[in-house]
Amino acid sequence: MNFKQVEAFRAVMLSGSMTAAAESLHTSQPNISRLIAQLERSSGFKLFERVGGRLLPTDEGAALFADVERAFIGLHSLEKSAQNIRQGGTGQLRIAAVPSLSLTLLPKVIQRFRRENPDAAISIHTNDSPMVAHWAASQFCHVGLASYVGDEMPGVRTQKICDVPGVCIFPTGHRLSTHTTVKAEDLHGEEFISLSMNDGSRARVDRAFAEEKEYRKLNLETPYAATVCSLVALGLGVSIVSPMVALEYLHRGIETRPFEPQIRFSTYLLLPEDRPQSLLSQRFSVLIMEMLNEASEAWQV
Helix, strand or coil: CCHHHHHHHHHHHHHCCHHHHHHHCCCCHHHHHHHHHHHHHHHCCCCEEEECCEEEECHHHHHHHHHHHHHHHHHHHHHHHHHHHHHHCCCEEEEEECHHHHCCCHHHHHHHHHHHCCCCEEEEEECCHHHHHHHHHCCCCCEEEECCCCCCCCCEEEEEEEEEECEEEEECCCHHHHCCCEEHHHHCCCEEEEECCCCHHHHHHHHHCCCCCCCCEEEEEECCHHHHHHHHHCCCCEEEECHHHHHHHHHHCEEEEEEECCCEEEEEEEEECCCCCCHHHHHHHHHHHHHHHHHHHHHHC
16 A cells, blocks of 8 residues: 555545546556556555446545545645745744844844744843853853854854944044044044953954054943943943944934944854754844845945
8 A cells, every 4th residue: 555546545535436546546447446456456445436437436435535535635735734844944043142132133124024924932141252152052042143253152154244344433523523434543632432452343443553552542442332422422421333334323313434444344154063953043144134135235335
């Protein structure tokens, strides 16, 4: 007994004739007859009798059909399950992200992602890059978004998905608004709002001022670039941040200029090293890369 034989038997039972069954299965009537005969031999009893020119199931055939229908209902359930997984993944996506993304672009990414995956359960976990890497490596999160990667990040696969030059931000109407480009020496005497020391970009920014340490006033720091932008908008100082973050705060009363020497701000996609990527994770990864690219292009326009 094989699937084609059972399928042919079910088609005959539902249609009432060999010819109609053949049409529904896109095959020939002789092929249906052959499959029914094979099924009768393997089962050891007749499935149909011809009575007055009509093809009627035997009692044994009717009993077998009841079990066949239960099996096909289960098969259709499996097909529906496979379709749901194909369309919506496994239904759960845990994302780890640094604050510079989770407080700016990431909500927009989630908004677009939900349009195509409305039933996906999504959770966002925010911390610094080392913790994001830890969450990805431990498989607590399906995907991680970090601003830097170090030498000691075992258990994750990394991919740089965005790399942009930092910008100097300052309050609207600030004296720096007359500059087309801001240089390190232009920040003489300015209150400089820094990221926390444990942020990887803090060291890159400080290196740009290695020879002008006396120029900046370093009395304010915060772990979040979004908070830096808010503080700048309130007139509490100037700073250097990723343009991806600054873009979200232009309406809040800040201006931006290119900064020299150039300081790069990168975004890395982190995936668990020993875990196949789920469909939801794959779709999210493609989308975040697309939207980061869109934001980067919008900034350069």
